[in-house]
Amino acid sequence: MGYSDARAFCLDLQTHPADPAGDQAFLQVLARWAKRYCPWVGLEGADGLVLDITGSAHLFGGEAPLLHDIHQRLARAGLFVRSGVADTRGAAWALAHYGKGIAARAQQLDAIGQLPVAALRLDQKPSIALQRLGVRSIADLHALPRATITRRFGPEVLLRLDQALGTQAETISPLPDPPAYQVRLSLPDPIGLQADVMAGTARLLDQLCDKLTAQEMGARVLQLCLRRVDKGTQEIDIRLARAMRDPQRILTLFERGIGDIDAGFGIDQMRLVATLVEPVAVEQVTHSQVEAGDKLDDLITRIGNRIGLDNVQRFLPADSHIPERSFIVAPAAYSTPAGRWVSLRERPIQIFPPEPITGAGATPPASLRWRRMSFRVERATGPERIAPEWWLSDENWRSGVRDYWKVETKQGRRLWLFYTPQNPAWFVQGQFA
Structure with a gap:
């Protein structure tokens, strides 16, 4: 029945938007629990x-x-x-x-x-x-x-x-088990040289990437387990900046970890597992596009495996005209460059918290002292008035509107100054290249 008819029967009726995809995903989780x-x-x-x-x-x-x-x-x-x-x-x-x-x-x-x-x-x-x-x-x-x-x-x-x-049979079709993205290689004779371990890893990667390609998936986290003849194990984990299934690109990322392992009296078994996978859609791109993107992803992966993928970050544009809110910092491995900054005026390459300087009047002072340095103003462009966002409670913007000026000094510095008319004062907030 319609919503108005249902409300006639039940005055406290509550409704929520339907989410069939979310319901189906939850049902899959519930099915795994029911096992x-x-x-x-x-x-x-x-x-x-x-x-x-x-x-x-x-x-x-x-x-x-x-x-x-x-x-x-x-x-x-x-x-x-x-x-x-x-x-x-x-x-x-x-x-x-x-x-x-x-x-x-x-x-x-x-x-x-x-x-x-x-x-x-x-x-x-x-x-x-x-x-x-x-x-x-x-x-x-x-x-x-x-x-x-x-x-x-x-x-x-x-x-x-x-x-x-019960006179007509009816079967139950169970849910298929999720694919296991792991391969194993047992060696007849123990190995210990780095070249031999790399060759075995290459063979495992070929098999694993074939499985990933068949399922249109890509690996984000890989673990290489090396079992020694003394039953000890050596594990090498790599995290990828992007989900990938190219064995040649992934193999080079294992070189550093394999070079640091202790083979002991030899390695007799190798196991490669993709512990975290993501869907990778099939797309048709040119060779140059693939190469440019791959090089950046490989660089992020190499640096991230040393200092942590979360520590390799990029700036992304945000929907705000406030200078401090016009960007966000996100891990490069878990974000993609999207959107662009939209501004009618040039923005400085470096923005920092406002630093007060001496000055009087609504126009930039002829000379100023900033960070224990004295500057003479040669040219000033402005003002650009920026009003605070009233729907956000930002203590730094409680003083009201700001008039921004781009100032070129005789000493070569190009500074970004602003003036607060409500509480007359001058501040430096940015520096141009």
């Missing part, structure tokens, strides 16, 4: 799960304790759940949506017989047609001649009825 009860877990529509607990219910004390445990855990997580247990998937679905409880073995008709025909997972059209004919429950439908049902409504109605009662 604690059985290995066969599948999706049931857009809002349900189906579990094949055959052979695992006794581990929880039976079907009733298992169902009670599911309800308790989901209730603690703030979720409301309806459930049903039966010998068939159709009967369990009917109990979960239109009834409750556990159906006795081989007694599906007794458990769901009084439920409406819509509990058979029928489409809306045959369900409404059956109700108009007076067929209100599943038991009423089961009492009708089968030939009559098929001629009038087609085979779907009888198929759903047989699936619910």
Whole structure:
């Protein structure tokens, strides 16, 4: 029904925008959690799960304790759940949506017989047609001649009825396990030379990158585990500035780490794992574009693996005309250059907190002293009035508007000055190149 009609029935009705993609992602997470009860877990529509607990219910004390445990855990997580247990998937679905409880073995008709025909997972059209004919429950439908049902409504109605009662088999398709991005190489003879370890790593990278390419994924974090003959292990971790699957580019990043390992009496097994992967869309670009981007990403990766990827940062434009708020600092590995600075006037290459200087009047002083240095003003361009953003509480801008001037001094410095008319004073806030 419409929202206004629903409000007539429920005055305190609350609504939220639908997020089908988010709901589906949460359902996938819930399906992985449900594997604690059985290995066969599948999706049931857009809002349900189906579990094949055959052979695992006794581990929880039976079907009733298992169902009670599911309800308790989901209730603690703030979720409301309806459930049903039966010998068939159709009967369990009917109990979960239109009834409750556990159906006795081989007694599906007794458990769901009084439920409406819509509990058979029928489409809306045959369900409404059956109700108009007076067929209100599943038991009423089961009492009708089968030939009559098929001629009038087609085979779907009888198929759903047989699936619910167990005369027609219906399987559960479990969710596939996520792909494992790891490869292993066992060596017949131990190795210890850096060139041999690099050759083995190259072979592993070729196999791993083939898996990543097939799934349209790229690696962000790689771990190389080297097992020595004395059962000790050496691990090399590299973090990539961008998700990539080019074995040649990744191999060069392992050189420094492999050169520092202690091979001991030799290495007899190598294992390469992509511990963090991201989707990489297939795109068609020119060779020059790929090379330019790859070189920058490789440089960020090399520096980041030494000092940390979070410490390699870049400036990004922000939507604000306030000089201090016109940019943000973000890690280069987790951001991309986007947007551009929009300003009618030139901005200094260096901005720092305002530093007071001596001066009187609304025009820049003929001479000024800043940072223990004396300057004579040769040329001044301005003013550019910048008003504070009233919706933000910034103590530095409580003094009101600012009149900015670009000043060129005789000593060669090009400074960015501003004047505060409300509380007359002069400050230096930036320096041009």
